[in-house]
Amino acid sequence: MKIIVPMAGIGSRLRPHTLTTPKPLTVIAGKPIVQRLVEDITSVVNQPIDEIAFIIGPTTKGFPENTKEELLKIADALNAKGSVYVQEEALGTAHAIYCAKDSLSGPCVVAFADTLFKADFTLDANADGAIWVKQVEDPSAFGVVKLKDGVISDFVEKPKDFVSDLAIIGIYYFKDGDKVREEIKYLLDNNLKENGEYQLTNVLESLKQQGAQFIPGKVDAWMDCGKKDPTVDTNKQVLGFEHASGNNLVSADVVLQNSEIIQPCFVGKNVVLKNTKIGPFVSIGENSVVENSTITNSLIQTNVVISNANLDNAMIGNHAKYNGKYTSVSIGDYTELI
Known part of the structure; x- marks a missing residue:
């Protein structure tokens, strides 16, 4: 085959x-x-x-x-x-x-x-x-x-x-x-x-x-x-399938400082969460830092810095920086909103 x-x-x-x-x-x-x-x-x-x-x-x-x-x-x-x-x-x-x-x-x-x-x-x-x-x-x-x-x-x-x-x-x-x-x-x-x-x-x-x-x-x-909204929804469905199958998608080296992860979520390697709640249905790529934020139902790629955010139905690209009040955002690679 x-x-x-x-x-x-x-x-x-x-x-x-x-x-x-x-x-x-x-x-x-x-x-x-x-x-x-x-x-x-x-x-x-x-x-x-x-x-x-x-x-x-x-x-x-x-x-x-x-x-x-x-x-x-x-x-x-x-x-x-x-x-x-x-x-x-x-x-x-x-x-x-x-x-x-x-x-x-x-x-x-x-x-x-x-x-x-x-x-x-x-x-x-x-x-x-x-x-x-x-x-x-x-x-x-x-x-x-x-x-x-x-x-x-x-x-x-x-x-x-x-x-x-x-x-x-x-x-x-x-x-x-x-x-x-x-x-x-x-x-x-x-x-x-x-x-x-x-x-x-x-x-x-x-x-x-x-x-x-x-x-x-x-x-x-x-x-x-x-498009952005269906892609975020696909991330949600895949996380649900993975969680139902018993797969743990949270890296063992994630740093939690006064933070909480509500499953199902994917969290990549070398991610730092400070004063933050993520989940359910959130993917965060490796080498990212999230501070003072609440994130649900969102797809976030690698090397991202997020602070002071309240995100839902968001999609954020690689190497982006976001500091703001908007919830449903779509930010491409290397974009900075700070």
Whole structure:
């Protein structure tokens, strides 16, 4: 089994946090989104993972020079071969996957690093593939599927008129990755675009017309990291899952001076809390100092200095400094409000 992870998008809707850190590398409860994604998939597919292939953007689009090295470490920690490809230009979901064509073969899971999830990954050996879907209120912003007798009968990309409210969440299983690769190549060779891009839904529709049967996958939780508020909420949900599993995410060397941590929380290494109450649902990255503050339901990255704050539903980037009275703030890396 292989895992293909397209993650070339920088996440413009999450700015200012993605001005210096691409969205898939944004840290949630102590781990980058993409690391949590592949760890979750590896833990539920019940098959050995041979290779994890990541498709990133170029350094000119904000991807740090060490991105490849960090991703290879993630794959190695999961005992899988790591491969990293670069999508130089954003030309659609199918094009992104095709950038990893040398790894796209055999049974594989394709997972876009835009969201985190909790899902049933029981794979039907009789199906050609599975597409995980979630019922949504506004399907016009998504690719959607229609069902007939438990099998996917149609794929529609961002429908203007209502056809279905079952949105594709960006996680797929293909029994035969070679067929997917060949079908994407056909799209590219014949310049078959939709809305100016090469869409994976067109590939799926073509495979279906050739006789492939795809079934829907069940999603228990779909956690969005597209904007600030949903990302803070995703941090909350992940902390809740970790706490329910009995995992302690508070570093042993945290310094508590007249302070309190209300679980669930993530607190990284070398964090100092003075006259402060944090939690529930707070993540604070390593080497941070928080003084005279109360913080709930917030996502705070590394090397941050916070004082005299009363924060709720806040997101604060790396190396930021904050001293103030506002509660629901969104502060990017290296920003100072003092």
